[in-house]
Amino acid sequence: MGRFEASCTAAKEPPQEPPVKRSRLWDWLQKSTEAVGDGREVLSPAAENAATVEGPVAADTDFMDNEETGEALEDGFGEEEAPATGAEESRSLKLGGLAPSTTLLDITRVVRGGIILQMFVRPWNGTAHVSFVEPVAAKKFFEHAKMTGLSIKNRSATVEWELQQAYLNNDLAFRIDKFGATRNLVIRSVRPEMTAEAIKLDLEHIFNLWIVDITFKDGDAYLSLNRTILALTARNCMRSRRRYRKMTI
Template identity: 45%
Template sequence: MAMLEVDTMAGTVKISVAEYESLVDTALKFLSLRQALLAGGATTETVDVLISANFPPKPPSEDTSSAREDGSGSVPIPATRSSVPGAHSTKSTNPDQNLPHFGPLIPHTPDDTDEGDMPEEQAEVSRNRPVKRSLTITGLSPVTTLHSVAQVLKGGDIFQMHVRYRDCSAHVSFVDPAAAHSFLRHAQTNDIYVQGKKVTVAWDNNRQSWMRPSLAKCIESLGATRNLVIRYVGPNMTADSIREDLNHIHGLEVVNLFFEDDHAYISLNSIRSALTARNCMLSRLKYKRLRIAFYPDECAQPLPSANVHPSQKLSDIRPAGISLQNRFEVLDESQES
């Protein structure tokens, strides 16, 4: 373990030239990586969220205040402190650990796999893991599209969704667990139809999605949704070209894509897909000068009122010009005279 000398009276720290050069090299690497991310299209807000969400935890055993009292004043070397607001400080004896970890924002998983199925994810403490947010919709038609499923979803932002064509069902996870509870109650008291076919909504007991803290921060601080809007697109940008640019992203599915007032609106199957798609597009030259932002999830609209279909009375259905007089009443002969 590298050592240093602390002079508490003078308020100085003495380290070797090698340790100093190592700290300078670490700081330069951090600045270079940050500038490369910004030059590649990432926004300052995104970089700050990634740093604060992925910074290594502070080991409790290493503390500069625990200097030895035997006169040597030797304590472990602290890591450099990040200047990014909101980033947590840490201490390490390995210079490489001073760099924040910029792994993929969301790990690639198969279409039928949720984040909670991954071993490395399970080791992470998540505030949302114990709650239920995932529903299954069964009884779908074999030709059901994800767009038709999204049209019946209401009450909250969608975290992720996909259709399981092999068993004609769909998996839907809400960002807010309370929204999932509300939609389930609504489906249990009202008939839900997808492409004209009545479906059943229930908890997905096989897979419950939970949210990584880093993704939760993106949603809270950046307002991330599963929907993107490209502002003021040129005439050469078409729906087919945008789809082609997104085809390489694993697990991404375009739910809907349309143009309105020179803006391109892209609805995707998950927030993870939207974050990845936005970063990928901003790294390409054709999107460099365009603003790509999130726009509200249409599934966040309030739940509709209860479907009440009162039976229509036969007395309300009659041809025009027919009198309501009872044809079988006793004939009053006095009226005829």
């Protein structure tokens, strides 16, 4: 056979595809496949659960088997974080019958007995929603308000438990317990040109952050905010700006 004929014969032969690299998940699914009487194939429950996981799976992803359930886990998939201590208890209250002009500052002047985790007002329906860090503090305030009554801005207000309670996750609970995180911030040794309006402009981009009040005393600025988690965000934001770098927050 000449060179020309050999080249033509080689051209007619279909090119061989490289071997497909299968992931360990693919092999595991194939081994978990069971045959039924009519010739169809179905997946075992564990394999079916793994096959319906949303999102692409990398071919080289390492999987490990859960010894108790037999299900595949990837980067902790299937593991649910346990709620923080007291997370199942009630800590959120709804205050009703408020005047449309009621502000969060008015709420802080009345709500006492514990550290506030978060709060916000809804002027259109005359309600305020307050969550305490400690459920026992919420219970004591609720009982006190029911027994003695509650008045905000010379107007009688109602108090009841929220239908949807605020959840305190483990990470935020750790920051509160270990580092004393609250919804309030202190900026030490502020510059004379730094005003309350300037601070508000620096924080206005943070979604759902409400500045309750800003006061100055002995060269320090005291910020009262509406949520503990957003106070941490505001602190990190200010520390990243040049004008706050020489200040302690």
